Amino acid sequence: MNNDVLSSLRPAMVMTVLFAALLGLAYPLAITGLGQLLFPSQANGSLVEENGRVIGSTVIGQAFTSERYFQTRPSAAGKGYDGLASSGSNLGPTSQVLADRVKEQVSVMKAAAPGRAVPADLVTASGSGLDPDITPKAAFYQVDRIARLRNLDRSEVRRLVEGSVKLPILGFLGEPRVNAFELNRRLDAIGAKALAGREATATPSESAANRK
Amino acid sequence: MTMQGWLLIAAFVGLLLALAKPVGLWLFALYEGRRTPLHAVFGPVERGFYRLSGIDPQEDQSWRRYAVHMLIFNAALMLLTYVLLRAQSLLPLNPLSFGAVSEHLAFNTAISFGANTNWQSYGGESTMSNLSQMLALTIHNFLSAATGIALAFALFRGFARRSAAGIGNFWTDMTRVTLYLLLPLCMVLALFYVASGVPQTLAGSVDVHTLEGAKQTLALGPVASQEAIKMLGTNGGGFFNANSAHPFENPTALTNLVQMLSIFLIGIGLTYTFGKAVGNTRQGWAILAAMMALFLAGTAVTYWQEAAGNPVLHDLGAAGGNMEGKEVRFGIAASALFSVVTTAASCGAVNAMHDSFTALGGLIPLFNMQLGEVVIGGVGAGIYGFLLFAILAVFVAGLMVGRTPEYVGKKIESREVKLSVLAIAVLPLVILGFSALACVLSAGLAGPLNKGPHGFSEILYAFTSAVANNGSAFAGLTANTPFYNGMLGVAMWIGRFFIIVPMLAVAGSLAAKRYTPATSGSFPTTGPLWTALLIGIVLIVGGLTFLPSLALGPIADHLAMIRGQLF
Numbered sequence: 001m002n003n004d005v006l007s008s009l010r011p012a013m014v015m016t017v018l019f020a021a022l023l024g025l026a027y028p029l030a031i032t033g034l035g036q037l038l039f040p041s042q043a044n045g046s047l048v049e050e051n052g053r054v055i056g057s058t059v060i061g062q063a064f065t066s067e068r069y070f071q072t073r074p075s076a077a078g079k080g081y082d083g084l085a086s087s088g089s090n091l092g093p094t095s096q097v098l099a100d101r102v103k104e105q106v107s108v109m110k111a112a113a114p115g116r117a118v119p120a121d122l123v124t125a126s127g128s129g130l131d132p133d134i135t136p137k138a139a140f141y142q143v144d145r146i147a148r149l150r151n152l153d154r155s156e157v158r159r160l161v162e163g164s165v166k167l168p169i170l171g172f173l174g175e176p177r178v179n180a181f182e183l184n185r186r187l188d189a190i191g192a193k194a195l196a197g198r199e200a201t202a203t204p205s206e207s208a209a210n211r212k
Numbered sequence: 213m214t215m216q217g218w219l220l221i222a223a224f225v226g227l228l229l230a231l232a233k234p235v236g237l238w239l240f241a242l243y244e245g246r247r248t249p250l251h252a253v254f255g256p257v258e259r260g261f262y263r264l265s266g267i268d269p270q271e272d273q274s275w276r277r278y279a280v281h282m283l284i285f286n287a288a289l290m291l292l293t294y295v296l297l298r299a300q301s302l303l304p305l306n307p308l309s310f311g312a313v314s315e316h317l318a319f320n321t322a323i324s325f326g327a328n329t330n331w332q333s334y335g336g337e338s339t340m341s342n343l344s345q346m347l348a349l350t351i352h353n354f355l356s357a358a359t360g361i362a363l364a365f366a367l368f369r370g371f372a373r374r375s376a377a378g379i380g381n382f383w384t385d386m387t388r389v390t391l392y393l394l395l396p397l398c399m400v401l402a403l404f405y406v407a408s409g410v411p412q413t414l415a416g417s418v419d420v421h422t423l424e425g426a427k428q429t430l431a432l433g434p435v436a437s438q439e440a441i442k443m444l445g446t447n448g449g450g451f452f453n454a455n456s457a458h459p460f461e462n463p464t465a466l467t468n469l470v471q472m473l474s475i476f477l478i479g480i481g482l483t484y485t486f487g488k489a490v491g492n493t494r495q496g497w498a499i500l501a502a503m504m505a506l507f508l509a510g511t512a513v514t515y516w517q518e519a520a521g522n523p524v525l526h527d528l529g530a531a532g533g534n535m536e537g538k539e540v541r542f543g544i545a546a547s548a549l550f551s552v553v554t555t556a557a558s559c560g561a562v563n564a565m566h567d568s569f570t571a572l573g574g575l576i577p578l579f580n581m582q583l584g585e586v587v588i589g590g591v592g593a594g595i596y597g598f599l600l601f602a603i604l605a606v607f608v609a610g611l612m613v614g615r616t617p618e619y620v621g622k623k624i625e626s627r628e629v630k631l632s633v634l635a636i637a638v639l640p641l642v643i644l645g646f647s648a649l650a651c652v653l654s655a656g657l658a659g660p661l662n663k664g665p666h667g668f669s670e671i672l673y674a675f676t677s678a679v680a681n682n683g684s685a686f687a688g689l690t691a692n693t694p695f696y697n698g699m700l701g702v703a704m705w706i707g708r709f710f711i712i713v714p715m716l717a718v719a720g721s722l723a724a725k726r727y728t729p730a731t732s733g734s735f736p737t738t739g740p741l742w743t744a745l746l747i748g749i750v751l752i753v754g755g756l757t758f759l760p761s762l763a764l765g766p767i768a769d770h771l772a773m774i775r776g777q778l779f
Contacts, residue, residue, distance in 0.1 A: 012285040013265075018265065024351040054418060090565055095779065099525070121535045127454055188423065
């Protein structure tokens with residue numbers, strides 16, 4: 001037994017150092033180098049820049065609380081969509097806190113679209129608190145409100161959502177979904193286009209009202 | 213439940229069964245120490261490592277020597293991790309300037325990663341520097357997995373060798389598995405993850421100016437390199453707090469499928485390796501059949517319950533399945549499947565928050581772990597755990613037919629049965645004992661987030677996860693306290709090494725035995741009868757002990773849920 005212990009000391013210590021260098025430094029640094037070389041955008045977080053500023057990541061969700069945007073799911077990450085504190089709510093199925101939160105969220109959603117069942121994902125917190133997606137149902141649910149608040153044609157907003165739905169790979173891998181960041185960017189784009197179009201034809205007072 | 217969901221489950225199982233043989237054959241080559249095509253690349257590294265550390269690769273070790281060398285090596289690794297975490301603030305690659313990790317958290321984390329558990333009492337992106345993630349944690353992900361596979365090899369040799377004194381060489385087993393399997397495969401997987409959107413950078417974070425004009429800071433880091441081994445080695449310790457639910461760890465449905473396959477890949481290959489090692493691949497398929505039956509039953513229950521949803525929320529006007537704690541890109545099916553995969557194997561990575569599952573949907577992950585992580589199981593640990601159950605099963609069969617039990621050509625005698633029972637009894641003893649303690653001490657009762665039976669489930673789940681070396685959590689539990697860090701650290705240590713040592717003793721005892729050819733009176737260990745007996749033994753021995761605790765936790769929770777009683 002003693003002999004077994006003594007004979008293990010040198011290999012244990014030297015192998016610890018060697019493997020630490022190989023697996024803890026060489027391997028991650030090699031992948032970092034290769035990743036930065038081959039897939040620079042993804043390796044740095046799939047960031048989207050506009051006018052020299054990072055405005056989001058196509059992979060990570062951001063908070064959309066304004067009624068003029070397609071709203072994202074409730075988030076338990078920090079104070080909401082905190083990229084330094086990912087988290088689910090961890091509330092269980094019989095939690096009073098969960099029931100109260102869902103109840104409140106349902107009433108908020110229903111106020112803007114009365115008489116329709118609220119899609120579950122719009123009133124439940126995601127696992128990460130950074131979910132970039134909402135279901136197509138949840139996006140269509142918000143079409144009327146967006147069209148009204150932005151003075152857009154309902155069918156135009158509806159088409160925008162239809163064009164943003166991502167379908168499962170091979171029909172079964174993944175769920176149909178809509179990336180809220182990308183959808184809202186397109187929404188801003190047609191908003192700006194519509195505004196520019198209206199400015200050309202409308203009276204000055206109307207266009208000022210629109211700009212508010 | 214949808215057709216699309218069942219298609220995913222069918223495709224997953226189909227891919228796995230197709231991978232079992234090629235992976236098993238590759239592992240068999242490493243088991244035998246044969247040359248692989250990758251020796252051209254890593255052969256010099258292997259020889260250099262042996263030379264520098266004074267290892268004789270030809271040495272055949274007794275089970276005691278194998279065990280001691282394995283234990284001392286793992287102790288050295290854990291010590292290194294402890295020191296690195298304590299000294300984090302003084303070391304480089306710490307872009308967000310995190311302070312030193314507290315004593316109790318560093319203690320817990322070092323054991324956790326060393327024991328292939330990867331229980332995390334901390335949020336990765338708010339606690340660990342990039343250097344800690346790479347150097348202190350990633351090496352354990354590789355080497356605790358390699359240790360598990362080496363131990364499985366040792367037990368296989370116990371069955372396969374005849375009248376032998378040794379069970380192999382820990383150093384060569386562990387090194388070969390790392391260099392010719394884990395490392396090359398992880399390099400491919402890591403690059404696939406980067407291409408799919410998993411970050412791999414030494415930067416710490418990036419500031420985002422959102423469309424609504426707010427500021428959002430996103431944590432970044434060398435995520436992909438850790439993600440690859442986190443899944444392949446059934447470790448499960450996430451770079452981020454939300455683990456594989458975080459879009460940076462698991463950005464698409466395709467990465468999700470690859471992660472689930474990675475979890476099972478080696479475990480399922482080892483069943484084939486075992487068959488090859490004992491000279492009859494039907495022995496391996498019989499074990500795999502029993503594992504898959506238990507796995508599919510669990511998947512069906514969780515998927516059904518999660519798709520049915522929570523009646524409490526239905527009454528409030530939120531239609532559909534249970535989406536609390538789940539990501540839209542995975543939905544119900546891929547989240548339910550992932551939860552069963554990760555707890556059947558001792559991975560513990562999560563792509564949805566198990567704490568927010570329906571009561572019975574969450575019971576299955578808990579029960580999977582209580583069975584001892586033998587349904588596929590952790591890399592190596594699953595098959596050696598299952599073989600201990602197989603020893604009990606032939607013993608029970610032997611009692612029924614009145615003959616000395618035999619398994620794959622070895623007589624199973626009192627010593628092997630005693631040691632197997634010793635290893636298997638550790639699990640209920642520590643899980644139930646420690647949970648009971650936590651339920652009567654104020655430091656323990658301070659932990660749960662949820663009230664009522666679900667709060668008890670959180671405590672039970674934590675100790676189950678720790679002892680079974682899983683690492684997933686009902687994460688509402690506040691575990692980063694001296695009480696839980698200490699208790700769970702000890703539980704993880706016992707759950708790993710108090711099973712390994714008796715298991716290696718079994719291997720040594722079996723290796724020394726003569727070969728006993730099967731006769732017409734031997735109980736056949738390949739057909740459906742044997743598979744059914746195995747399932748029965750796993751459920752009765754492994755599961756029955758826990759039924760009372762499940763009644764107090766998830767089952768009471770379920771009854772409250774359908775009555776609409778809230779806490």
